[in-house]
Amino acid sequence: MFDVLFIGLSLSSILLLVALGLAVTYGAMGIINMAHGEMVMLGAYVSVLANIWLGANLLVAIPIAFVVTALIGLVIERLVVRRLYGRLLDTLLATWGIAIILQQAIRLEFGLSFFGIHVKGLGSGLQNVPVPQALQGTVSILGQDLNAYRIFIVAMTLVLAVATWAVMYRTSLGMKVRAIIRNPGMAAACGIDVKRTNAITFALGSGLAGVAGVLMAGFKTVAPDMGATMVVDGFMVVVTGGVGSLFGTIAASGLLGEFNALVAMVSNDIIGRAAVFAVVICVILIKPAGLFTFKGR
Amino acid sequence: MLDLINLESYYGRSKALNGITLSIPKGEITGIAGRNGTGKTTLLKTIMGLTDDSSGQIRLSDKDLITCPTHERALSGIAYVPQGRGIIPEFTVRENILMGAFANRAGKRSIPEIVPELFPYLADNMSRPGGVLSGGQQQQLAIARALAAEPDVVLLDEPNEGIQPSIVEEIEAVILRMKDDLGLTVVLVEQNIGFLRRAASSFAMLEKGRVVEAGKIDALSDEMVERHMTI
Ligand SMILES: Nc1ncnc2c1ncn2[C@@H]1O[C@H](COP(=O)(O)OP(=O)(O)OP(=O)(O)O)[C@@H](O)[C@H]1O
Numbered sequence: 210m211f212d213v214l215f216i217g218l219s220l221s222s223i224l225l226l227v228a229l230g231l232a233v234t235y236g237a238m239g240i241i242n243m244a245h246g247e248m249v250m251l252g253a254y255v256s257v258l259a260n261i262w263l264g265a266n267l268l269v270a271i272p273i274a275f276v277v278t279a280l281i282g283l284v285i286e287r288l289v290v291r292r293l294y295g296r297l298l299d300t301l302l303a304t305w306g307i308a309i310i311l312q313q314a315i316r317l318e319f320g321l322s323f324f325g326i327h328v329k330g331l332g333s334g335l336q337n338v339p340v341p342q343a344l345q346g347t348v349s350i351l352g353q354d355l356n357a358y359r360i361f362i363v364a365m366t367l368v369l370a371v372a373t374w375a376v377m378y379r380t381s382l383g384m385k386v387r388a389i390i391r392n393p394g395m396a397a398a399c400g401i402d403v404k405r406t407n408a409i410t411f412a413l414g415s416g417l418a419g420v421a422g423v424l425m426a427g428f429k430t431v432a433p434d435m436g437a438t439m440v441v442d443g444f445m446v447v448v449t450g451g452v453g454s455l456f457g458t459i460a461a462s463g464l465l466g467e468f469n470a471l472v473a474m475v476s477n478d479i480i481g482r483a484a485v486f487a488v489v490i491c492v493i494l495i496k497p498a499g500l501f502t503f504k505g506r
Numbered sequence: 507m508l509d510l511i512n513l514e515s516y517y518g519r520s521k522a523l524n525g526i527t528l529s530i531p532k533g534e535i536t537g538i539a540g541r542n543g544t545g546k547t548t549l550l551k552t553i554m555g556l557t558d559d560s561s562g563q564i565r566l567s568d569k570d571l572i573t574c575p576t577h578e579r580a581l582s583g584i585a586y587v588p589q590g591r592g593i594i595p596e597f598t599v600r601e602n603i604l605m606g607a608f609a610n611r612a613g614k615r616s617i618p619e620i621v622p623e624l625f626p627y628l629a630d631n632m633s634r635p636g637g638v639l640s641g642g643q644q645q646q647l648a649i650a651r652a653l654a655a656e657p658d659v660v661l662l663d664e665p666n667e668g669i670q671p672s673i674v675e676e677i678e679a680v681i682l683r684m685k686d687d688l689g690l691t692v693v694l695v696e697q698n699i700g701f702l703r704r705a706a707s708s709f710a711m712l713e714k715g716r717v718v719e720a721g722k723i724d725a726l727s728d729e730m731v732e733r734h735m736t737i
């Protein structure tokens with residue numbers, strides 16, 4: 210039982226890293242970013258490529274993936290999303306298009322496969338990344354043998370969640386973001402450059418998703434279409450937790466991750482996922498604004 | 507100081523300002539009056555760049571702001587106290603005030619020295635969430651936030667609307683001090699003609715998104731008030 214809860218916790222951790230970015234881009238900017246899952250996928254591929262071409266292990270891949278996906282996020286914001294603020298459905302379609310382009314870019318090895326050039330680590334096949342020696346095996350905590358890599362995932366997420374909290378509640382960037390979430394017009398009238406702040410936020414959220422991708426690569430096979438389910442899961446967390454609530458996002462990640470693991474234990478993974486969908490649907494029916502929302506407005 | 511030339515403004519496709527030309531003198535209070543829905547709020551929003559689209563000129567010390575995004579207008583020295591006050595309920599009183607300091611051109615991010623003197627209640631309740639304050643206290647907070655920007659011009663939209671009478675007098679006194687002690691240029695949307703006559707040096711009367719009367723405050727006759735403000 211304890212180990213199932215622990216597996217649930219590691220699933221929750223990944224979910225949280227994916228959902229944090231979505232929660233802020235959706236909450237602050239009113240954007241449905243369907244390409245967010247592809248940041249997870251690209252993060253995972255960064256770890257694949259770093260392993261093959263640089264001999265770098267997962268730990269080294271984490272900061273690289275953060276920077277790479279944050280920059281890609283910044284480019285997407287600049288080129289596409291920025292032009293679509295306030296047009297929810299258009300952002301959905303446009304970013305979905307970007308998601309498909311990114312998936313194909315990996316499948317077609319950035320187009321090089323047309324010229325018969327193949328890049329090891331890319332293409333439509335499955336990839337694997339070895340877990341560093343230090344994170345293999347189990348660690349005994351309170352008489353329980355726990356998978357060391359899953360402990361690492363949880364710890365890494367904890368660090369990043371605390372860092373996100375600190376940025377949001379202890380820096381002037383965070384204050385700007387929170388002001389924009391609540392009242393973009395007033396924020397701008399107070400001298401806050403809303404576009405610039407949004408672009409930075411978008412990039413940071415993409416970076417977190419990239420890190421989630423690296424962490425996933427350690428226990429799942431990496432494939433070009435792995436992001437598609439992640440974005441769905443991320444949005445389920447956001448709507449369950451309540452838009453614009455950091456605490457809600459954390460709580461909903463925990464809830465859905467654990468629930469998934471528990472149901473998967475007594476049945477299987479597919480039923481586990483179906484059960485999560487059922488929970489989310491119930492939450493939306495009973496509390497359409499999510500479990501944890503701002504009072505009033 | 508602040509010159510509005512042929513301003514037009516839109517919400518979606520509907521035009522809410524129909525060519526407003528108005529000169530706002532430096533260091534004085536200019537009153538804006540008119541019935542409900544005549545475009546007073548829209549005029550202030552247009553100066554801040556918060557409507558969907560606008561044209562004309564907004565000249566502040568000879569720089570035209572019409573194409574500038576809102577935050578640049580704030581950073582040019584215009585602070586805005588909107589009709590709904592625009593307080594962020596979850597932000598503490600301190601955070602709400604410091605939010606205004608993002609537009610401080612000297613980069614000062616602190617509570618203005620004058621705040622404890624003008625608004626002792628705020629100074630004593632810096633850590634309370636803005637949302638729990640009364641309407642009058644929120645109005646004071648919105649003014650304190652504007653002052654944190656150390657602006658040249660302050661746009662005030664019906665600061666006394668829906669506020670308990672005891673605080674109305676305080677707010678009126680603060681508005682006068684903004685002009686007299688801080689040397690600010692004030693654009694004051696106000697329905698209380700008595701207060702406008704006491705405080706403002708000039709006025710503009712709006713009707714259907716147009717200026718129908720404007721001039722020195724002495725020229726604001728009872729007959730004009732009768733014609734343009736009674737329902
Ligand atoms: N957000 C909006 N979208 C569409 N139309 C609007 C919007 N805000 C105001 N209007 C319209 O613009 C016109 C001017 O409104 P405005 O709020 O500027 O009036 P006002 O003079 O400030 O009125 P009040 O005294 O009630 O505050 C009105 O016809 C109003 O219906």
Ligand SMILES: [Mg+2]
Nearest residue numbers: 546547548589
């Ligand atoms: Mg109004």
